[in-house]
Amino acid sequence: MDPTACISAYRQAFRQEPQAISFCPYRVSPLGTHVDHQGGPVHGFAIDQGITIAYEADPAGRVTLRSENFPGQLCFSLDEIPGTKLGDWGDHLRGAALLLSRRQRLWVGLTAFIRGTMPIGGLSSSASVIIAFLEALCRLNRVELSDRELIDLAQAVENQYVGVNCGKLDQSCEVLGRKDQLLYLDTLDDSFELIPTPTRMKPYGIAVFFSGLSRSLAGSGYNLRLDECRAAGYSLMAYAGLPYGAFADTRLRAVPREVFHAYRDRLPEAWARRAEHYYSEAARVEAGTAAWRAGDLEQYGQLIFQSGHSVIHSYECGCEQLITLYEILRDTPGIYGGCFSGAGFKGCCMALIDPEQRDTIEHRVAQQYLRAYPQLEGLYSFHLCHSADGIHEQRRFGQ
Numbered sequence: 001m002d003p004t005a006c007i008s009a010y011r012q013a014f015r016q017e018p019q020a021i022s023f024c025p026y027r028v029s030p031l032g033t034h035v036d037h038q039g040g041p042v043h044g045f046a047i048d049q050g051i052t053i054a055y056e057a058d059p060a061g062r063v064t065l066r067s068e069n070f071p072g073q074l075c076f077s078l079d080e081i082p083g084t085k086l087g088d089w090g091d092h093l094r095g096a097a098l099l100l101s102r103r104q105r106l107w108v109g110l111t112a113f114i115r116g117t118m119p120i121g122g123l124s125s126s127a128s129v130i131i132a133f134l135e136a137l138c139r140l141n142r143v144e145l146s147d148r149e150l151i152d153l154a155q156a157v158e159n160q161y162v163g164v165n166c167g168k169l170d171q172s173c174e175v176l177g178r179k180d181q182l183l184y185l186d187t188l189d190d191s192f193e194l195i196p197t198p199t200r201m202k203p204y205g206i207a208v209f210f211s212g213l214s215r216s217l218a219g220s221g222y223n224l225r226l227d228e229c230r231a232a233g234y235s236l237m238a239y240a241g242l243p244y245g246a247f248a249d250t251r252l253r254a255v256p257r258e259v260f261h262a263y264r265d266r267l268p269e270a271w272a273r274r275a276e277h278y279y280s281e282a283a284r285v286e287a288g289t290a291a292w293r294a295g296d297l298e299q300y301g302q303l304i305f306q307s308g309h310s311v312i313h314s315y316e317c318g319c320e321q322l323i324t325l326y327e328i329l330r331d332t333p334g335i336y337g338g339c340f341s342g343a344g345f346k347g348c349c350m351a352l353i354d355p356e357q358r359d360t361i362e363h364r365v366a367q368q369y370l371r372a373y374p375q376l377e378g379l380y381s382f383h384l385c386h387s388a389d390g391i392h393e394q395r396r397f398g399q
C-alpha cells in the first residue's frame, strides 16, 4: 500500500495534513463464487490494491468525507446518522458509523479523503471501504473489535443498511488474507485455513481485467439469485420431508446433495440451476483445495474455468461483455484459469496467469475485447496484482 496519492489528495481537498491512514485491501475469489450466502466453502485472497483513507480527528463528532471516485462532500454528525440509506456513495460509510455506534459510544468524528486504487466493480470495494472506515472510527474512539467482530459488522452494514444480502466472503478475505496463502473459509461455521503456496508450484500472478462497466450490487440481480437458492432449498426440504425453519434462514448447505438429485426435476428450472451451481461449486472448492495443496496450478486453473462456466450457465449472472471477456480468457495461452470476479454483474474478470506471459496476455485480451466493444476503449483496463496480507496483519503490528 502506497498512501502518497491519498495523502496529497487529502492535502489538496482540506488544506491540512492528515493525522493517520487506514488501508483495506480488495479481494479476489478464484473458487467458491455465490456459495457464501448458502453456507458453502470458499477460496480467496486479499490483494496488493485497495482503499486508503487519510484522515484527521474531529473532536466535535462530525464526519466530513470526500472521495476520489465520487463527486461532492458528505457530512454527517455521529449523533444524528440517518437510520436508512440515502442512495448515494455515503451509504456504506453512514451504515458503518451507525452500526458501530449501536455497539459502542462514538464521540470522535473525522475529516477524511477516500481513494481506491482500482476501478469499482468486482473486487469488493464496498467491503473494503466499510472496513477501512470502521478501522479509522475504532482507532479514534478507542474501540477494539476482534477480527471476527469486524467481519460480522462489515457484513451487517451491507445486509442491514445498504440492502445487499451478501455473505462474508469479501470481508473475510480482506481481514484474514495472507500473502502467498490461499484462504479456505467454511461459511457454515466460519472456520478457516490459510493454505501456503507450495514451493513446487509454478509462479502465478493475479490478473484483473476490468470490463469498463461499473456497477454496485445494490439494485443488481444479486438478491434475487439468493432468493432463488433459498426457494430451491426450502422446496427440496419439503419434498424430502426434512424439517425446515424460517424461509429467510434457509441455506442449501442444509440440504444433502442426494436430496437435490432425487427431487431436482420437481423444481422450477431456474431454481434447479441455481442449486446445481451451488453443489458443483462446493465440490470444485474441495477439489481446488486438494489441487492447491498438491501445487497443481493447471488443475486448479481448470476448476476456475469450470466455475466461470457454471456461473454463466447455471447461476446465470454476468452480462454480455463480461461473458465475452471470460471466453477470451479461456482461449488465451498463459492463463491457468479465469472467471468473473465477485458477483459478476458487470465489473471485472480475474485470472491466475503465468507472469512471464503477462505482456502477450495483456495485449491479446485487450485486442480481442476491444475489437468486440470498441466503445469501451479507455474504460477497459488490465492490472497485474499479487496476493497480500489482509488487515489482520496490519492490526497485529499496530500500523
Ligand code: GLA
Pocket (backbone or CB within 6 Å): 029, 032, 033, 034, 035, 036, 037, 124, 166, 167, 168, 169, 170, 342, 343, 344
Ligand atoms: C459479492 C458478495 C459476496 C459473494 C460474491 C460472489 O462479492 O459480496 O458475498 O457472494 O459476490 O461469490
